[in-house]
Amino acid sequence: MTSRVFESVPPDPIAYLDRLAVSELGREYKSAMLAALSVERGQTVVDLGCGPGTDLSALAEAAGPEGTVLGVDHDREAVDTAAERTAHLLQVDVRLGDLHELPLADGSYDRARTDRVLQHVADPALALREARRVLRPGGLLVLGEPDWGTLTVDHPDAALTAAYTRYVTDQAVRNARIGSQLPRLAAGAGLDVLDVRPLTPVFREVSTADQVLGLQRVTHRAVTAGYFTAEDAERWLTHLATGHFLAAVTFHVVTARA
Numbered sequence: 001m002t003s004r005v006f007e008s009v010p011p012d013p014i015a016y017l018d019r020l021a022v023s024e025l026g027r028e029y030k031s032a033m034l035a036a037l038s039v040e041r042g043q044t045v046v047d048l049g050c051g052p053g054t055d056l057s058a059l060a061e062a063a064g065p066e067g068t069v070l071g072v073d074h075d076r077e078a079v080d081t082a083a084e085r086t087a088h089l090l091q092v093d094v095r096l097g098d099l100h101e102l103p104l105a106d107g108s109y110d111r112a113r114t115d116r117v118l119q120h121v122a123d124p125a126l127a128l129r130e131a132r133r134v135l136r137p138g139g140l141l142v143l144g145e146p147d148w149g150t151l152t153v154d155h156p157d158a159a160l161t162a163a164y165t166r167y168v169t170d171q172a173v174r175n176a177r178i179g180s181q182l183p184r185l186a187a188g189a190g191l192d193v194l195d196v197r198p199l200t201p202v203f204r205e206v207s208t209a210d211q212v213l214g215l216q217r218v219t220h221r222a223v224t225a226g227y228f229t230a231e232d233a234e235r236w237l238t239h240l241a242t243g244h245f246l247a248a249v250t251f252h253v254v255t256a257r258a
């Protein structure tokens with residue numbers, strides 16, 4: 001039964017990002033991030049960790065043909081895909097680069113954003129200092145990151161939910177609590193935190209949640225890591241697949257000024 005509900009093969013990373021971007025959750029928080037960034041026509045905008053260019057077209061539309069938009073990512077395939085997808089937009093450029101050492105001049109951007117990137121980087125504090133460095137004084141940085149410690153997946157045995165969330169925060173995601181840490185880290189990087197907006201998508205359908213959370217794959221890894229017994233994993237997944245389903249996790253959209 002569970003095999004019909006959960007994805008058995010992990011999606012290709014670009015397909016995963018594309019799917020999330022067009023989901024109700026993706027559209028809601030990406031539009032909240034775009035509104036917070038308040039890009040004006042003619043401005044210079046950089047998307048740090050742009051992936052396959054998911055947001056570059058919307059940024060280009062906001063900046064207009066007189067603006068410039070740059071996507072930076074350290075993954076060659078993501079950069080090539082982003083460049084291909086935005087080739088028709090003359091104001092968009094895409095560059096290979098690391099957020100810890102941006103290949104960009106000081107004070108060269110009016111707006112910068114990261115979208116689910118700082119959860120993966122080795123040193124978020126350094127990445128934030130770099131983001132601040134490339135912003136002009138008064139420029140805005142908008143950060144959107146989850147706090148995986150807020151993840152809840154309803155199950156009659158709350159200990160199983162706690163074990164699942166503990167595995168995700170301890171091992172599955174490098175900087176799992178980053179969403180709630182953003183205001184402190186941004187202030188530590190010398191930014192002025194203007195706004196913190198929590199967004200909590202609630203999943204009431206197991207397959208939809210699975211497309212974002214990879215419930216079965218993560219559970220199997222949690223068994224290998226010793227967070228679940230194989231029997232508990234079976235009990236957990238069977239209930240998720242067949243019972244009344246609810247999962248939720250909070251993202252924070254933080255706006256800060258350089």
Ligand SMILES: C[S@@+](CC[C@H](N)C(=O)[O-])C[C@H]1O[C@@H](n2cnc3c(N)ncnc32)[C@H](O)[C@@H]1O
Binds near residue numbers: 054075115116117
């Ligand atoms: C979850 S994806 C998000 C992509 C895109 N922002 C989106 O919303 O679709 C995270 C991206 O951050 C990039 N990334 C992670 N660490 C990075 C680093 N140190 N420097 C540059 N890019 C990085 C990854 O290659 C990946 O494309």
